[in-house]
C-alpha cells in the first residue's frame with residue numbers, strides 16, 4: 001500500500017511502523033524545517049518508513065539527509081521510498097545510539113516509540129545545531145505516572161489543572177539537562193502538545209556560556225493543592241508556605257524559559273494552511289510564561305459557572321494583566337496575574 005503525505009509518497013509494510021495520526025505533526029515539522037536558515041544535514045535517527053527524512057529533503061529543503069533504523073525491513077523500505085520519491089541518501093542499519101556516538105550530525109530528529117530517554121545521551125553528544133524530539137510517554141512527564149517520571153527523567157510531577165504545560169516543559173527541561181552535560185545550551189524554536197504526544201524543536205549551541213544560561217532557566221512549579229495557587233522558582237531558590245496556609249508541592253525540574261522563537265513561528269505562518277495555520281496561529285498568540293490556569297477547574301473550586309474564555313481574557317487585559325489562550329486546551333489561559341487577582345475577577 002502507498003500513501004501520500006504532503007508532497008511525498010510512502011510505501012507501507014506491516015513490519016515497519018507508520019502512524020497516520022502523526023501526519024499533522026509531520027506537516028507542522030515541515031513548516032519548521034522550511035524556515036530554518038542553516039540546513040546542512042538531517043538525521044532521521046529512528047526512521048521507520050523514512051517519511052520524516054524524505055519530507056525533510058523534499059519539502060523541508062535539506063540537501064543531505066541520513067536515515068537510520070535498526071530494523072532491516074525498515075532499511076529496505078526506506079530505500080524503496082527514496083526511489084519512489086527520486087532521492088538519494090545514506091541509510092544506516094544501526095542502533096541509533098551507536099551511530100550518534102560514531103558521528104556528529106547537524107540536525108537530529110528523534111521520533112521514538114514512547115520515551116526518548118534511551119537516546120538522549122548519545123543525541124546530546126552528537127548534535128551540532130538542531131534537535132527535534134518526540135515523546136509519547138506524556139504520562140511520565142505530566143504527572144499522571146509520577147514514579148515513571150522520576151525513574152526515567154528525575155522529574156517529579158502530579159496531575160494539576162495545567163498538566164500539558166508542565167509535561168511539555170518537563171520534557172524540554174529534561175532534554176536541556178542532558179545537553180548541558182556536553183556544554184550545550186538550547187533555545188526553543190517551537191514546541192507543542194497534541195493528542196498523545198509532545199514535540200519540541202530546539203536550536204543547540206555548544207558553549208559553556210550557552211549551557212550556563214540554559215541551566216538558569218530550569219526551575220520548579222510550586223502548587224498548592226488546597227487553593228490551587230501556583231508559582232515558579234529557580235533551582236536553589238527558597239520558598240515559603242502558600243498564602244492560604246497550605247503546603248506547596250514542588251513539581252519539576254521544568255523549563256521556565258520561552259517556549260518559542262517568535263520569528264520562527266511568524267515564518268511558519270507564512271507557509272501554513274488550513275488546520276496547520278489555525279494551530280500555528282494559536283502557538284503564535286500564546287504567551288511564553290509558564291503561569292497558566294484552567295478556568296473550568298478553578299471555577300469548579302469556586303463553585304461558580306465558568307465564564308466565557310473571551311470575557312475573562314478581556315477582563316484580565318482591562319485590569320492591566322497580560323492574557324492569552326493556549327494551543328493545547330480551550331479551557332486554559334496564560335497570564336501574569338496571581339491567583340488572588342484572577343479569583344477576584346472570576347467572582348466579580
Ligand SMILES: C[S@@+](CC[C@H](N)C(=O)[O-])C[C@H]1O[C@@H](n2cnc3c(N)ncnc32)[C@H](O)[C@@H]1O
Nearest residue numbers: 017018046047048069070071095096111112113
Ligand atoms: C516511532 S517509530 C519511527 C516512526 C517514524 N519516524 C515516522 O515518522 O513514521 C520508531 C522506530 O525506531 C526504530 N528503533 C527502535 N529502537 C531503535 C534503536 N535503538 N536504534 C535504531 N532504531 C530503533 C524502530 O524500528 C522504529 O522503526
